[in-house]
Amino acid sequence: MSSYAQEVKNELARIFGDEHETLIAEFAALLTVGTKIVGERLEFATTNAAVARKVITLAKKIFPDVKIEVAAVRRKKLNKDMNYVVRILLTGDVQSFRDNLDAPELLRRTRFKVAWLRGAFLAKGTVNRPESQYLLQIVTRSADTANFVQKQLAAVDFNAGIYQRKKRFIVWLREGDAICDFLGMVGAVAAVERFEVTRNLKEVRLQVNRLVNMDTSALNRAADAAQRQLSDIKILLAHDCTVTKKIRETMTMRLANPSCTIGELAEKLSLSRSGLLYRLKKIHRLAKKFR
Numbered sequence: 366m367s368s369y370a371q372e373v374k375n376e377l378a379r380i381f382g383d384e385h386e387t388l389i390a391e392f393a394a395l396l397t398v399g400t401k402i403v404g405e406r407l408e409f410a411t412t413n414a415a416v417a418r419k420v421i422t423l424a425k426k427i428f429p430d431v432k433i434e435v436a437a438v439r440r441k442k443l444n445k446d447m448n449y450v451v452r453i454l455l456t457g458d459v460q461s462f463r464d465n466l467d468a469p470e471l472l473r474r475t476r477f478k479v480a481w482l483r484g485a486f487l488a489k490g491t492v493n494r495p496e497s498q499y500l501l502q503i504v505t506r507s508a509d510t511a512n513f514v515q516k517q518l519a520a521v522d523f524n525a526g527i528y529q530r531k532k533r534f535i536v537w538l539r540e541g542d543a544i545c546d547f548l549g550m551v552g553a554v555a556a557v558e559r560f561e562v563t564r565n566l567k568e569v570r571l572q573v574n575r576l577v578n579m580d581t582s583a584l585n586r587a588a589d590a591a592q593r594q595l596s597d598i599k600i601l602l603a604h605d606c607t608v609t610k611k612i613r614e615t616m617t618m619r620l621a622n623p624s625c626t627i628g629e630l631a632e633k634l635s636l637s638r639s640g641l642l643y644r645l646k647k648i649h650r651l652a653k654k655f656r
Contacts, residue, residue: 378415399488
């Protein structure tokens with residue numbers, strides 16, 4: 366069963382815009398965030414076959430004569446995922462393109478920035494399933510790249526943070542709305558729909574749990590208060606304490622209704638809550654003298 370992040374990437378990997386400049390911007394992000402130079406080749410590694418296919422397709426669209434090698438290797442760690450490695454020969458046009466990945470004209474329009482961010486997420490992005498804690502991350506190899514990703518997110522109104530883990534720099538979004546907006550912006554429509562449905566169900570469950578907890582807490586407080594009141598009354602009865610008629614009436618009613626709330630007891634005595642609480646406090650003060 367694929368993860369939510371893999372589902373998002375599978376959806377994004379099928380998006381190919383009609384505008385050549387958006388393809389260039391997305392490919393530039395894939396190279397910036399996802400590749401390293403090994404010998405005379407650019408090497409892009411991913412565990413998602415759809416993403417690997419997209420890298421190959423974009424490379425051929427932009428550089429028709431590019432030389433590409435592809436390898437699929439089973440990862441040793443946990444021995445379960447395939448690792449797809451795309452190697453692009455660094456020749457003429459590819460080398461020139463690689464040397465100008467931060468050229469301003471690549472990102473001069475908002476739609477180019479969106480395409481670039483889609484490529485960055487496809488390269489090294491991940492997102493938690495909506496049932497768990499909200500978190501979207503893009504992992505980079507350098508602080509400069511992380512700052513560049515953060516800058517592009519800020520340009521389209523996302524307030525992203527950066528933190529370092531070992532030798533990696535991670536750009537992150539934590540708010541559910543921000544993650545949902547980001548996924549929608551880069552084109553993951555089906556993933557956004559699942560995210561919204563799951564988030565709504567999650568929020569309903571949390572609200573129900575809060576209400577249940579509040580009710581339970583209120584019942585516990587009422588039960589504790591009733592036990593203290595019964596204890597006070599029993600002390601006064603044990604010491605044959607002389608009390609007024611109204612206090613005696615309140616004591617009798619509480620003994621007869623040990624599980625009633627203050628509101629219910631006040632109603633039985635035809636009193637206001639504040640009036641009943643005043644009597645109960647008086648009973649407590651009297652009982653303290655005998656403790």
